[in-house]
Amino acid sequence: MPLFKVENLTYYYPGTEKPALKNISLEIREGEFLLVTGGSGSGKSTLARVLAGLIPDFYGGRIGGKVFFRGREIRTLDRRKLAREVGMVFQDPEKQIVQSCVEAEIAFGLENLGLPPEEMSRRVAEVVSFMNLSPVQEAFTANLSGGQKQKLALASVLAMQPRVLILDEPTSQLDPVSAEEILNVVKRLNEEMGFTVIMVEQRLERCFHLADRVLLMAGGEIICHGSAAEGAREAVRRGLPFVPPVARFFACLNSPVVPVTVKEGRELLQSYLKGNIAVTKPDVPRRNHNSNIKEHEKNSIISLKNVWFGYPGGQEVLKDISLDIKEGEFVAILGENGAGKSTLLKIMVGLLRPGRGRVYVRGKEVGRNGFKEIRKFTAYLSQNPNDYLFQETVEDELLFTMRNFGLKDRGHVEEILHRLQLEPYRRRNPRDLSSGERQRVALASVLVTGPGLIILDEPTRGVDLGLKSVLGHFLQEEAAKGKTVIVVTHDVEFAAEFAGRVVMMFAGRIVADGEKHAVLGRSVFYSPQISKLCRGICDGVLTFAEAQEQLGPLLAAKPAALIKSTGEKAIWGRAGGCTPH
Amino acid sequence: MFDRLFYREKGLFLQSFHPATVLVYLLVLLILSLIYDHPLYLLALFLLLALLIREVDGLDAWEGFLKAGVFLMLVVMMVNPLVIRAGKTIIWHGPAVPFLGKLDISMEAVYFGAASSLRLLVIISIFCLYNLMINPDKILNLFSRVAGKSVLVMSLATRLFPTMVRDLQRIREVQQLRGVDFDTGNLWQRAKKYSGLYNVLLLSSLEGAMEIAESMQARAFGSGRRSVYSRNILRPRDLFCLGGSLLALSAAVWGLRYGYGRYTFYPEADFLIKDGATLAVLFIVLFYLSVPLILSKGWKHCRFLKSKI
Numbered sequence: 032m033p034l035f036k037v038e039n040l041t042y043y044y045p046g047t048e049k050p051a052l053k054n055i056s057l058e059i060r061e062g063e064f065l066l067v068t069g070g071s072g073s074g075k076s077t078l079a080r081v082l083a084g085l086i087p088d089f090y091g092g093r094i095g096g097k098v099f100f101r102g103r104e105i106r107t108l109d110r111r112k113l114a115r116e117v118g119m120v121f122q123d124p125e126k127q128i129v130q131s132c133v134e135a136e137i138a139f140g141l142e143n144l145g146l147p148p149e150e151m152s153r154r155v156a157e158v159v160s161f162m163n164l165s166p167v168q169e170a171f172t173a174n175l176s177g178g179q180k181q182k183l184a185l186a187s188v189l190a191m192q193p194r195v196l197i198l199d200e201p202t203s204q205l206d207p208v209s210a211e212e213i214l215n216v217v218k219r220l221n222e223e224m225g226f227t228v229i230m231v232e233q234r235l236e237r238c239f240h241l242a243d244r245v246l247l248m249a250g251g252e253i254i255c256h257g258s259a260a261e262g263a264r265e266a267v268r269r270g271l272p273f274v275p276p277v278a279r280f281f282a283c284l285n286s287p288v289v290p291v292t293v294k295e296g297r298e299l300l301q302s303y304l305k306g307n308i309a310v311t312k313p314d315v316p317r318r319n320h321n322s323n324i325k326e327h328e329k330n331s332i333i334s335l336k337n338v339w340f341g342y343p344g345g346q347e348v349l350k351d352i353s354l355d356i357k358e359g360e361f362v363a364i365l366g367e368n369g370a371g372k373s374t375l376l377k378i379m380v381g382l383l384r385p386g387r388g389r390v391y392v393r394g395k396e397v398g399r400n401g402f403k404e405i406r407k408f409t410a411y412l413s414q415n416p417n418d419y420l421f422q423e424t425v426e427d428e429l430l431f432t433m434r435n436f437g438l439k440d441r442g443h444v445e446e447i448l449h450r451l452q453l454e455p456y457r458r459r460n461p462r463d464l465s466s467g468e469r470q471r472v473a474l475a476s477v478l479v480t481g482p483g484l485i486i487l488d489e490p491t492r493g494v495d496l497g498l499k500s501v502l503g504h505f506l507q508e509e510a511a512k513g514k515t516v517i518v519v520t521h522d523v524e525f526a527a528e529f530a531g532r533v534v535m536m537f538a539g540r541i542v543a544d545g546e547k548h549a550v551l552g553r554s555v556f557y558s559p560q561i562s563k564l565c566r567g568i569c570d571g572v573l574t575f576a577e578a579q580e581q582l583g584p585l586l587a588a589k590p591a592a593l594i595k596s597t598g599e600k601a602i603w604g605r606a607g608g609c610t611p612h
Numbered sequence: 613m614f615d616r617l618f619y620r621e622k623g624l625f626l627q628s629f630h631p632a633t634v635l636v637y638l639l640v641l642l643i644l645s646l647i648y649d650h651p652l653y654l655l656a657l658f659l660l661l662a663l664l665i666r667e668v669d670g671l672d673a674w675e676g677f678l679k680a681g682v683f684l685m686l687v688v689m690m691v692n693p694l695v696i697r698a699g700k701t702i703i704w705h706g707p708a709v710p711f712l713g714k715l716d717i718s719m720e721a722v723y724f725g726a727a728s729s730l731r732l733l734v735i736i737s738i739f740c741l742y743n744l745m746i747n748p749d750k751i752l753n754l755f756s757r758v759a760g761k762s763v764l765v766m767s768l769a770t771r772l773f774p775t776m777v778r779d780l781q782r783i784r785e786v787q788q789l790r791g792v793d794f795d796t797g798n799l800w801q802r803a804k805k806y807s808g809l810y811n812v813l814l815l816s817s818l819e820g821a822m823e824i825a826e827s828m829q830a831r832a833f834g835s836g837r838r839s840v841y842s843r844n845i846l847r848p849r850d851l852f853c854l855g856g857s858l859l860a861l862s863a864a865v866w867g868l869r870y871g872y873g874r875y876t877f878y879p880e881a882d883f884l885i886k887d888g889a890t891l892a893v894l895f896i897v898l899f900y901l902s903v904p905l906i907l908s909k910g911w912k913h914c915r916f917l918k919s920k921i
Contacts, residue, residue, distance in 0.1 A: 089829050114832035126820050127827035129764070131771040132749035138841035140831035151841045169621050169747075173774040184827075191831065382785050402789060411789045417819070418779075418786045421812040435791025462815060477790065 032102055034195065034227055035059040035082055040096035042077060042086060051077040053251040055096070061194075064221045064228045066242035066259075068235060068273045070495045071467040074251035075231045076122075079199050082229060083119040084110070111144060118193035122200040122493065124180030128172045133164060136172055136183055140191045154190045162186040162216065176368065178209025185216065195227040196220060202234055203493040206368045206521045214238055233495050236275040236524070236560050239263075240291040247273060260289035272496040276524065276560040276575055283579075284586065293563045300568055304585060329357040331394065332484055332515040333379055338388035340374060348374045349385070350539040356517065358483070361510040363526035363547070364519045365557055366536035372519040373414070375536070376486055379517070380411045392484070407436050410482040414489045416473035420461040425453055425472050428461055429479045436480055447475045450505065467498040474502075484515045491522045503529035527551050527559040527573040548573055619747055625849075625911040626668045626904060631750040633850040637904065638742050640857040644864055644897070645734040650875040651727045652884055654734055656898050660905070661737040667908050670744040677740040678733065685729040692725035693717045698878035699724075724877040756840050768824070776813065783812045849907055849921040856903030863900060867893035 040055040052074045059065055059082075067075045080086040084105055087094045098105045100116065121127045130136040137158055141151045159168055162182055167175060175183065181201060188196065198217065202210035218241050220226040232238050239245070245262030247255040255265035263278035274282065277296040281289045290296040333356045340349040348371045356362055364372050377383040378390055381401030390397045392405045402409075412419075422428040429444045448454050451471045456464060461472045470490065478485065485506065491499050499522075506516045507529055520526055526533055526547065533550040535543040535557065543550045551558050552571050565572040569581045621627065629637075645657055665674045699718025706715030748770050756763040784794065792805050828834075867873050872893040876882040885891060910917035 083830055085826060085830060089826055109835075111832050111835035114830065114835065119827075119830045121823065121827055121830075123823065125775065126823035128771065129824060129828060130749060130767055132747060134843055135749050135753065135767075135841065139828075139833075142838045142841050143828075143832040143835060145837050145839045147839065148842065151839070155841070171619075171621070173771055187831065377785075380789060382789070403793070406789050406791065409789065411786075413782060413786050415782070415816075417816045418783045418812060419790070421808060421815055432790045462819070 033058040034061045034063075034101060036097075036099040036102075037081075038097045038099075040081065040098060041094070042081065043093040044077075045091045047092075050251050052081070055251075055253060057246070057253065057256070059227065059229065061227055062221075062225050064241055064243045065230070065246060066235075066238060066244070066262075067229065067231045067246045067248060068233060068262075069248035070271075070273070070497050071465050073248040075246075075248045076199050077251075078248070079119070079197050079229060079231050082195075083117050083197050084108070084113045085119070114140070114193075115144065115191060116193055117195045117197065118188035118191055119197040119199065120181070120185050120188055120201050122203055124177055124184050124204060127184045128180060131172055133170050133172060133175070133183055134159070134168050137164075137187045137190050140187055144191065154192070158186045158190045162189070176209070178205050178212060178368075181205060181209065181213055182216070185213065189220075193226075195229065198228070198230045198232075200231050200233060200493070202232070202237070207523075208367060210234060210237060214241065217241070233273070235273060235496075236277075239275045239278060247271070259291045263289045263291070272500060277564050280561065280564065280575065280578060293560060296564045297568070300564065300582075304568065329359060331355055332358050332360075332392065333517070334391040334394075335375075335378070336389045336391075338378060338385040338390060340371075340378060340383060340385050348539050349378065352388070352539075352541055354534065354541065354544070356515055358515055359510055359513045361506060361516040361529065361531045362518070362534060363530035363532070364517065364534045364536060365521070365523065365526060369538075370536040371539040372536055373488055376411070376488055376517070376519055380409055380486060381405055405484075407480060408482055409484045409486060410474075410477035410480070412474055412477055412485075412487045412490060414492060416466075416469045419473035419476050420469060423460060424458050425461050425464075425475075426457045428472055428476045432476050432479050438480060443479050443481055447479050451475050451478075452501070467494050470494055470498070470502075482514070485509060485517070487516075487518045489520060490518060491520055491525050499525060523551065523557055524559045527562065528575075619743055619745075621747065622669055624668055625908045626664070626745055627747070628847075628849070629745070629853060629904070630844050630846050630850040631746050631754045632844075633846075633853050634742070634746045635751070635754075637853055637857045638738055638745075640861045641738050641741075641901065642735065643861065644901075645731055645738065647864070647868060648731075648873045649727065649877075650873050650890075651723070651730060652890070653873050653894055653897075654727060654730045656894055657734050657901075658730060658737065660898060660901055661734060661741060663905055664741055665737065665744065667905060668741070668744045670740065673744060674737065674740050677736050681733055681736040685732055688729050688732065689722075689725040692728065693721040696721040696724065696878075700879040701881075720877050720879065720881045723881050727875070727877070750844055753840070753842060753844065760838055760840070772817075776817065779816065780809070780813055783809055787812075847921065849904075852907060852921065853904050856900045860897050860900035863893065863896045867897065 035058065037055055037057040040052055041050050042052040043050050055078065067078060069075045077086065080090070081098055086092065088110070100108065100113070105113070128136055129139055134155060137155050138151050141154060146154075159165055162185065164182065164186055167179060172180065172183065181204070185201070196217070201217075202213055205213065214237055217228055217230065221228045221241070230238065230242075239259050242259055244256060245259050246253055247262055247266055249271070254269065255262055257265070259278070263274045263282045266272075266274045267279055267282040275291065277293055278289050278291050281296065281299065286299065288299060290299050333354070335352050335354045338349055338352040339347065341347040352375065364375065366372050374383065378385055379392075381390070381392075381397045381404070384401070390401070392401075393408065395404070397405060420428060422431055426444065426448070429447065433439070433444065448457055451474060453468075453471055453475055456468060456472070461469060464472065474487075474490070487506075490502060494502065503525060506518070510516045510531070518526070518530065530547055532545065533543070533547045534541055535550060535554075543554075548571055551573055552562060559573055561575055561578050562573050565578060565582070569578075569585075572578050572581050641657065641661070645654065648654055648657070662674075665671060694715060694717070695712065696718070697713075697716070699720030701719035702716050703719050703722070704717040706717065708714045749767060752763045752767045752770075787809060788794070792808070794802065794805055797805070864873060870889075872890055907917070907921055911921065
């Protein structure tokens with residue numbers, strides 16, 4: 032008997048006429064690791080909530096079809112009993128913690144189940160130990176880092192000892208290290224402790240290989256479910272970006288085997304190229320959007336000279352930072368949490384004043400309240416797009432910024448709405464939009480002044496792969512027009528694909544700065560999956576397009592290996608998913 | 613910026629008491645600060661509190677609390693001599709003022725103002741010590757058996773307050789870069805600018821509230837009768853401290869029956885130290901109240917005591 036059985040499930044959120052889920056039928060076995068992926072609004076989080084019993088109980092709305100859990104219809108199950116069987120961890124760690132102390136938070140669910148004190152003590156102790164939360168057991172939850180908060184959220188669900196763990200994009204708000212930690216715990220829970228795991232995720236390069244089955248959703252429907260390799264092939268065939276780069280690379284080759292990890296990918300690539308391995312450093316064409324202007328002739332837009340900064344009573348956050356960013360550059364700043372990246376951005380826009388050193392924007396030193404002098408020229412997008420949204424309509428949100436700067440040309444509003452594909456939403460309340468759409472509205476609200484300097488703090492956080500690509504191309508176009516783009520991100524794949532220059536920070540210092548191939552190509556840990564795949568085989572390759580370009584001719588020489596049993600010949604770019612995202 | 617005013621777990625001895633013990637102890641201090649008039653007794657309580665605050669590594673936080681109290685203290689000290697006419701020793705003959713009459717300032721009124729201000733500082737220091745000694749979550753936990761839902765609401769508020777302070781700062785920065793000048797314009801214009809700021813905070817908080825509620829529902833909140841997870845442990849140190857508090861209160865009440873701890877300000881101020889018994893009673897009360905301080909010192913320096921408490 033399957034653990035979950037879903038029959039013809041259709042669901043409408045209250046007040047909507049478009050179904051969030053359409054005629055879903057699905058079975059999930061006990062102990063399975065199911066990965067659910069798809070774009071924003073594809074219905075994956077809604078499906079997770081149905082399986083957790085939150086829809087329609089918490090959300091209301093209209094529901095059709097049936098969902099069975101261990102043979103019984105889920106809606107007939109007592110809520111307490113269901114909570115003992117099915118636990119759910121949500122996307123934002125900040126929005127699921129109730130108590131102010133770590134230990135109390137872990138016990139919260141147990142108190143709700145009415146367990147006796149001895150049982151609670153035992154379970155809390157076990158979970159604290161398993162999740163390695165002892166050092167923060169007595170800590171205030173408000174003082175934990177994002178990663179620790181998500182670990183705590185997971186711990187408080189695990190303490191209830193559910194049979195099934197449903198995770199709704201548990202790593203989307205976390206830095207790579209914290210994300211890895213959460214995924215390792217989930218892997219252990221599935222492999223060593225037999226938990227059934229249903230994970231909704233978009234950071235596929237880290238979890239695709241963990242899944243026994245991948246479920247690809249679009250428009251409220253399941254468009255493919257099967258093994259990771261099958262999922263990759265189908266996504267590539269449909270031109271969808273929801274495939275990790277390594278799998279996409281081989282799926283595009285029509286390879287009979289689609290590897291899902293770098294290790295498998297390298298083995299396969301080496302077997303294809305046996306005896307013909309080109310351990311070369313090819314002359315990868317470097318895209319330069321301002322090739323008509325020589326580097327040294329470009330104007331310096333931001334220049335930091337020996338900048339030091341420390342928060343009052345805190346440690347030094349920035350240590351002797353010197354950086355010169357020129358017009359038309361697209362710079363990605365990478366580094367671990369606490370490396371000082373966001374503080375550096377605040378120094379650049381004049382929100383913070385360095386303790387020592389000087390900051391120049393367009394050659395003029397930024398003084399006290401310096402942001403007032405440069406803000407008309409600067410667009411700054413913080414990590415949380417919701418901080419920007421409070422007007423009645425999307426259009427009003429843009430007009431608000433225009434009014435504040437005394438700008439009247441509505442042509443800018445039209446242009447930016449068009450370029451960010453926001454025209455259909457101009458009369459909608461921004462708070463009614465999806466997270467990806469909100470992100471674009473927030474971006475539009477700061478770009479409407481036509482700034483020459485665009486500074487974005489973690490713009491790809493929680494954004495699906497399709498929208499990420501739209502954003503990346505938009506920023507590349509802006510840089511090509513001569514605007515300066517600076518992006519702080521944890522997303523190495525994004526930086527490798529779209530940025531021109533990469534700055535790496537560690538503990539308040541700049542440890543690497545240069546053209547992206549020079550910085551990321553040499554890094555083992557901060558390099559994209561394609562670069563890891565090609566290391567030692569074809570060095571210097573960072574992106575999917577470069578891999579196609581460099582390895583294509585080599586692989587074309589080995590047609591036999593790349594011909595599927597169907598006799599179909601490998602042709603690059605035959606499916607939409609084979610174009611760079 | 614506000615972090616230092618709130619409880620921070622530092623692993624200190626004074627933070628290891630049972631919350632009920634701390635509540636009783638601080639309540640006794642509060643009662644004594646309210647029933648004592650004698651400036652010397654109030655001063656002794658103030659000094660004891662200063663030592664306790666130092667012991668709990670909270671001089672920074674205390675400074676913050678005192679800054680807030682000093683304004684009130686100055687108001688009391690200035691207004692009291694101006695409006696009280698009961699003092700006999702006039703130190704300054706002022707002009708006649710409508711409604712208030714002749715502004716004669718007496719030495720006794722100044723004394724009374726100073727003693728009242730001292731009482732105010734003592735009370736503020738008690739609240740400061742409360743913030744430094746007790747994890748608010750443990751206090752809430754203490755009451756969750758009797759008022760579970762109210763306690764949960766308070767716990768959520770405690771958790772969300774620092775988050776909201778941070779959010780507000782971030783939203784302000786974002787709006788400043790979108791061209792909003794919070795420090796320019798008349799009162800109405802500024803109010804309008806701030807309303808936008810709070811509007812964002814409110815909208816985001818409401819959305820956050822829905823997500824928190826969903827997470828609570830997913831963890832079976834409201835599915836039936838709850839039990840209470842208690843993390844509070846009663847140790848010998850709590851018994852010593854409770855004993856000390858009750859003995860101090862008893863000694864103080866006994867002393868007050870005989871006038872020790874009372875002080876006459878008007879018409880003529882009493883002697884500060886009338887007799888030896890005034891000091892003896894003060895010493896006894898202070899000794900009992902010093903039990904947590906003595907235990908804390910013993911914990912640090914006496915291995916035997918450390919193993920027993």
